[in-house]
Amino acid sequence: MTVSQETLDEIALSSEEYEAIIDRLGREPEPLELGLFGALWSEHCGYKHTKALLRTLPSSSERLLVAPGAENAGVVDLGDGLSVCFKIESHNHPSAVEPFEGAATGVGGIIRDIFAMGARPIALLNSLRFGKPDDARTRYLLNGVIGGISSYGNCIGIPDVGGEIFFSDSYKGNPLVNAMCVGLIEDGKMASASAKEPGDLLLLVGADTGRDGIHGASGLASRSFEEQAEMRSAVQVGNPFLEKVLIEACIESLDLPGVVGLQDCGAAGITSAAIEMAERSGMGLKLLIDTVPRREEGMTPYEVMLSESQERMLLAVTPGQEGPVFDLFKKWDLDATVIGVFELGEDVRIFDNGELVTSTPVITLTDAPEYKFTGVKPQWLTDLQNADLSAIPVPSESPSALLLKMLAAPNIASRFPIYRQYDYHVQTNTVVEPGGDAAVLRLKGSKRGIALSTDCNGRICYLDPEIGTAIAVAEACRNLSVTGAEPVALTDGLNFGNPETADVQFQLTESIAGMTRAAEAFGIPIVSGNASMYNQSAGKDIYPTPIIGSLGLLEDVEKHATVAFKSEGDVIVLLGTDSTWDVLDGLAASEYIDLIHDKVEGQPALDLDLEIRTQAVCRDAIANDLIASGHDVSDGGLAIAIAESAIIGEIGAVISEAPGDRWDAAMFGETQSRILVSLSQENLGKLEELASASNVPMTVIGSVGGNSLSFGDSISTPLADADDAWKNGFILATSD
């Protein structure tokens, strides 16, 4: 081996992988070539530890127009000549180093993935994880990330309609910043990320190429947090104005006959974008690296190939038809430059000022090694699952006091202080605004609408990666069903620790198995995704956090439900259970035992069959105009769900039954598959018929009205107090 360990470390390749490169090439790689391998064989681009597992995910559906993996994102048919593509992507490591720009460019990156499909981006969501907010650095990261998302998203006219945020020590120093973008494709406008014929030109459009972001994919995304601190220069800097102009110009360019392919330039820059395009086209590629417009002088071909400068796109253009393309980009004051030609053959050939620098088979570069493993359940997990939940003491404070404390908790309090910093109205499609279980958007020109959500409770996944991930799928779908939308497709953002360790390999294996089991049970495909590995801080892996983004369809968008209780005298019903209050087992993995007792333990459970039937009954009830409100019972349990519906509806609730001796478990237990609805007395019989026909248990638990939250005769909390705790909790918990 003639290369130093230091060089390999810089591009995050192992010496075994270096040997494999020599073996495949039949020679030592050139220095530039080695950089290409480092990028394309990185975890971020090459999916070395996840590719084999991801292949097992369900990927077929009658609604699917483009299969996952074939393009930058799968495409789902919604009828009425409309289809959507959507995808979630992480920007965790850049955000840990430089939160504002890391989060901003994460948003910019996922938007490019979507308009590269010819889709007009219509919605953004963000799924965020941080350490507990009582730490100054965590608050710095939090404010930076939210500021970055706000600054980038607001500037480009795409509404930010939802997402989640969750705090746990597990993410301290290694925040998770996952952004999801949804795009709408008009009939026949879908773009492909490939060339059509040999001779097609490769054009680079948008920003000039600088030295920012070099080794972002291979370096940052493959190192643990401790090593990242001095890698700030590997974080890119975003320009949302340029991206907004680029969106308009690229979408407009697809109307030109000469434009045959569109590809985003993201992680690993031109290397990944151009070479993947060549692979998808089944062609070779001649790259003229000296033609790439640069931001600074003296850049080497290596730096140009690996730069992750933002706001750049690649186009494949039929030769002789590039004139109108140049004109169009000029109209938008954007540069467009021919930087290569697709050609017959198997190699990517890189020329610098007429001189051939490297020539490498495309397939050798893109076919990253695959690491297969099977997981072994660690003993520590069995011990945590078997913990005796009855040993958790009933708190000494009153149920009302604990309810207020829970409502003000960072993981439960209203997220309005965050999303009021994001524009969620632009494009005038937002029917249900952020703050509910899912956002609902209308589709102009159609009666139909879509619902969008993201979900994953890392604590539950930690305590059982298989069931926890199935629960993430179930809850992401439940969030849709409570608005009336039928789940039709999912995207997954895998966030895990170091995949070279046995524990994380177990978590990955189990998590993908749970995702597959649940998605198959719902009968919906996973159309796109992203994997972020090596998320660690202080030497500990983060909770396994497979974030699920979900897309639902409403046949008639006017018929949707919201979380808010509506009218005095409405009946409150709990779907999915035949008792009002939760049982002791509901404490497993709950927010309550973590927040109040500092315990993360218990065996999570999910009856997937009951879950699916319960959701279907809820959707039917909404479609038949039976119910006035619908809310998923999740973090904080039933008492919190009731309080949220009451606070948002500005009206109290009276629950008949007292929560009993284990009132803590009863009120704050998190047993799955429960949906809180309210409806008029006259519709109750029809709801009972629907539930009974589907064999779904339901319980009438109380009624809407008054100005307090009453649970049985002895527990009563003024609604104004609950309102104050819930609305101000987030600011109080996150202020310096």
Place this chain on the structure above:
Amino acid sequence: MKFGIVVFPGTWSEKDTHHAVNGVLGQDAEYIWHGDEKLDQYDAIVLPGGFSYGDFLRCGAIARFSPVMEAVRNFADNGGPVVGICNGFQVLCESGLLPGVLMRNDHLEFRCIWTDLKVENTSTMFTSKANAGETLHIPMSHGEGNYQADAATIKRLEDNGQVVFRYADADGNVTPEINPNGSINNIAGIVNERGNVMGMMPHPEKASEKLIGGDDGNVIFSSMIENIVATLA
């Protein structure tokens, strides 16, 4: 009648405005590229929201130098109706078509919320369909909407009835607590002395249908349509 909707690079509310005046209210509407200089064919001009030219330097500071703004100035000088919304309001102030400036929100954060706007003057061509004392429920979405001007200018605006909208509660009470950005006297929108140029920070085009949360914004566009159609007849 025909609306002309100006599009700068970075504008993002042009399609929402088009939808409101054309899709919902049935009027002709066309986009005007920032390089265009001919506005004869339009009966009213809208400068919509967004981040023109990235709002580099200062909001609206670059847009004022675009060719289309010279044409808008002539259009306004000839009595043509011009409304600037959000970034459009910022551009009108930077261009000198309206007095005052829009500074950073006093709390230094971007704010996207629904506001209730008390209509202070129902005799303008932009508000004639509103009732005296009525509030309009219209969302705002900006980081720099803190309206300020020197004391003499504010006095002149107030005395002349040029303050058209103020941030209020749903009952029309104008209080410091309800002020979402620090604007002096809770000012949300003003007209010029002649009454043909209006700027406002909240987005009437985003309140065009009940399905998306309300249609109070139509009061403003409908007022314009009624008054302009009357002069065309």
